[in-house]
Amino acid sequence: MPKSPNFRFFQGGILKHRVTPKIFTTQSDYMVLLGLSAIVGSISGLIVALFEKTINVVADYRIHLFDQLHWPVFITAILIILSGAAIAALGFWLTARFAPEVSGSGIPHIEGALDGLHDIRWWRVLPIKFIAGACTLSSGMVLGREGPSVQIGGAVGRMCAGAAKRYQHATHILTAAGAAAGLAAAFNAPLAGILFIIEEMRPQFRYNITSFKCVTLATLMATIVLRYFHGQQAIMDIPSFKVPPLESLWLFLLLGIIFGVVGIKFNDAVLHLTGYFKRYHRNRLLRMTMTGALFGGIFAFFQLYYPSLAMGGIIHITQFVREPMGLWLLIFLFVLRLVATLGCFSSGAPGGVFAPMLTLGTLLGLAYGTIAAHLFPGLVAEPGIYAVAGMGALFAATVRAPVTGIILVVEMTDNYQLILPLLMTCLGATFIAQALGGSPLYSALLKQSLLNKENRQPAAKDMVKPAASSTATKIE
Structure with a gap:
């Protein structure tokens, strides 16, 4: 055969x-x-x-x-x-x-x-x-x-x-x-x-x-x-940056270390808030529906008046990179979108966290690049490079998939020449995240859902036993 x-x-x-x-x-x-x-x-x-x-x-x-x-x-x-x-x-x-x-x-x-x-x-x-x-x-x-x-x-x-x-x-x-x-x-x-x-x-x-x-x-x-x-164009219309000098690679490694710490804290916050919402909802249809109405109303308001705080953020990334903002505004936007991302994703809504994470990485990377350009003007010509590196770094630290993060970012931005600095940043973020402990985001969420499933089954069995015993008592 x-x-x-x-x-x-x-x-x-x-x-x-x-x-x-x-x-x-x-x-x-x-x-x-x-x-x-x-x-x-x-x-x-x-x-x-x-x-x-x-x-x-x-x-x-x-x-x-x-x-x-x-x-x-x-x-x-x-x-x-x-x-x-x-x-x-x-x-x-x-x-x-x-x-x-x-x-x-x-x-x-x-x-x-x-x-x-x-x-x-x-x-x-x-x-x-x-x-x-x-x-x-x-x-x-x-x-x-x-x-x-x-x-x-x-x-x-x-x-x-x-x-x-x-x-x-x-x-x-x-x-x-x-x-x-x-x-x-x-x-x-x-x-x-x-x-x-x-x-x-x-x-x-x-x-x-x-x-x-x-x-x-x-x-x-x-x-x-x-x-x-x-069409065949990249999903993001971001400028093609020049390859940074080799002497500046340590700055990308430092950025990766920062994102490694941020990634661990991000995962911990997601798991904590997801557990909180599950305990609050307790599979009650009305509570879940009201949660959706509350979040929908809040972010519909932001979508109307402050669009940079709403939606996944892919369309905002191009704006953030092409129209630089001040350092404190970048940090302020990062904090607000961080809170919004954690709340929306952990609420149980049918939606993902990839795009919001890339947006957070862009904002923090831009803030870091702005500081680095001020401190080391001879090494940093374009702070936007650190925005591209930040996208991959937060993904690598949270999902614990550095190679995927690197390839994902270069395919989305069409900046294939930034492979080396992305390697430094993403590997640094991954190593620090692993050293600090914790699990990759999706593996931890899977484990959490399985534990919740196991805990619900004994509870259901316990509810049946008293009912059976009380029935037996009545018959006697």
Whole structure:
């Protein structure tokens, strides 16, 4: 029987192939899996492109919905804010009512599925993540669409795996391929999508040459589909900076050390606040809906009057880099967006944290670059370089995936010449974060969700026992 490289089947599957005439061979099965990976990537790219378009259209429509009424500005502003509260509340309600697993970024859910700890109910995840995510993100909340894109891609992979149940690793491979395709389409960064699966999800991803080919093919197709709709330019219109002198690399290492400390504190704050909101919500539908209305109203106000404090921040990064601000204003914006990011992401909203983290890294990196340019004018010609380095550094410190952070940033900004300073910054951030302890953000969130699940099960059993005993007493 012809064999394909590094592809294994269940023993029952091998016997079935031996007795099935002619067409079912391992080589054909191998080609079927590659074909399904291409389909997963294409569908993921299309859905992610539509997801982004839906967010922008809904946000723009909501803001300009009441313009034609020609009411007083004050009344119009109140209506816009109330509409933001309503649409965010709808997103929270849909999540709590139909698919609680889509709360947050969804990346821990995909990691748990790859490890066999979760099942992906794709028929719920796909529509609810799309609709609820579009609601919360378009309301102005400080959330990113990249985490939801990963979960959407993973759900597409799980859906398509239903056509390949007789292949032993098809479900695992196609789920991973879909997740990589989702990230690649969200950032227009195919290499980052591949590396994210290999580096960040390395404890869960079963690597072999076949699974790697499937992930690569899926990201390729997703990127092609996305660029068909959005063009081939980088996602950020940031200037191409000159390569800094070698003598200045120690400044990038120092920046990485700072971000290593910030990353650990950021992860701790996310875990603490996520636990707080879960204890507050206690799976009560009304409380979750009211939380969504509150956050939606607050950030709809910011979206209207202080847009730099609302939304994920990808569109703001270009503005921050191209239009430099004063040092104290940069620090002030960093603190405000830090609080907003922690609150929105930890609240249970169906949205991610990638884009908000990149924005925080940009602000802190710019502030650092401004100070460095003042202290060492001969070494720092353009403070914006440190904004690019800061994007990758915070990602590396929190997610603990330095290579993914480097490639992600250079693909998004088209600054491939900054590989060396990015290496210094991201590796420095990762080493410090590891030295200070703690776990990568998504691994820690997965562990937290599993512990909460275990704690709920004994509680449910304890509630049944007294009921049974009291019934027995009545019968006696």
